[in-house]
Amino acid sequence: MVPYAALDCPFSSESMPLFKRTLSEFIFRRFMLKHHASNLLVDMNLEAKQQTLDYIKAKMIDAPFFEKHPALVDYTLGQVRKEGLYLEFGVGRGKSMRWIAPQVDGTVYGFDSFDGIQEYWNGNPVGAFAQKKLPKVPDNVEFQVGYFDATLPGFLEKHTDPVAFLHVDCDLYSSTVTIFDALGSRLQPGAIVLFDEYYNFHRWQEHEFKAFQEFVERSGLRYEYICFSVTGQQVAVRILENPDYAG
Numbered sequence: 001m002v003p004y005a006a007l008d009c010p011f012s013s014e015s016m017p018l019f020k021r022t023l024s025e026f027i028f029r030r031f032m033l034k035h036h037a038s039n040l041l042v043d044m045n046l047e048a049k050q051q052t053l054d055y056i057k058a059k060m061i062d063a064p065f066f067e068k069h070p071a072l073v074d075y076t077l078g079q080v081r082k083e084g085l086y087l088e089f090g091v092g093r094g095k096s097m098r099w100i101a102p103q104v105d106g107t108v109y110g111f112d113s114f115d116g117i118q119e120y121w122n123g124n125p126v127g128a129f130a131q132k133k134l135p136k137v138p139d140n141v142e143f144q145v146g147y148f149d150a151t152l153p154g155f156l157e158k159h160t161d162p163v164a165f166l167h168v169d170c171d172l173y174s175s176t177v178t179i180f181d182a183l184g185s186r187l188q189p190g191a192i193v194l195f196d197e198y199y200n201f202h203r204w205q206e207h208e209f210k211a212f213q214e215f216v217e218r219s220g221l222r223y224e225y226i227c228f229s230v231t232g233q234q235v236a237v238r239i240l241e242n243p244d245y246a247g
């Protein structure tokens with residue numbers, strides 16, 4: 001290996017005082033070599049970011065965008081014009097539920113096994129986001145504890161209203177498929193769906209995005225993008241027409 005000092009680099013200048021050269025070298029190695037030049041995550045994220053930007057330009061350029069996550073959630077909730085069920089899939093630590101529930105008059109139903117994700121996802125191992133105890137949430141939240149495919153059928157038998165607001169925050173393709181399979185016929189025109197991990201991360205096209213697009217394809221659903229995040233992964237849509245809607 002060529003010693004660093006032998007490289008043709010401005011930081012190796014003989015005229016530089018020892019302390020300065022050492023500090024510069026430290027910064028160069030730590031930030032340029034370690035965190036930039038040899039960290040593939042940077043390039044994976046940049047690639048995902050470019051693909052996201054292309055998608056935004058093609059599909060949602062006119063929609064309002066947000067930098068702050070809570071502001072995006074507030075705006076999305078303000079877009080709900082229909083009566084119906086408020087549902088969150090993926091409650092985890094309850095952070096998003098603590099933003100949503102205080103803005104809703106009725107009950108918000110929170111679905112989660114609280115066992116964490118059951119598949120590897122985007123650098124997170126199986127079991128990531130598991131909770132030892134139920135999170136603290138406002139009084140108008142009712143938990144549906146268990147895997148979605150186990151809790152949804154009984155829930156939908158008991159609660160026959162259409163969906164007004166749906167928050168998809170379960171990360172996984174398979175879990176999102178379960179949600180749209182079960183709720184497809186409850187998505188009334190005007191319903192708002194907020195995705196927490198729609199785009200802007202490595203292989204975003206394989207997860208919540210894919211499950212929704214497949215549902216759109218097979219149901220003939222029409223929707224519009226109502227807002228998107230420019231710093232995170234959140235995107236919200238309004239359902240315009242749903243041939244599967246049973247209302």
Ligand SMILES: C[S@@+](CC[C@H](N)C(=O)[O-])C[C@H]1O[C@@H](n2cnc3c(N)ncnc32)[C@H](O)[C@@H]1O
Binds near residue numbers: 095113
């Ligand atoms: C990223 S966390 C949710 C974060 C949460 N909204 C918050 O703000 O703290 C994802 C959650 O989805 C849950 N989850 C994913 N797939 C599931 C499934 N099929 N059934 C039940 N829970 C699931 C996991 O247990 C995990 O708690």
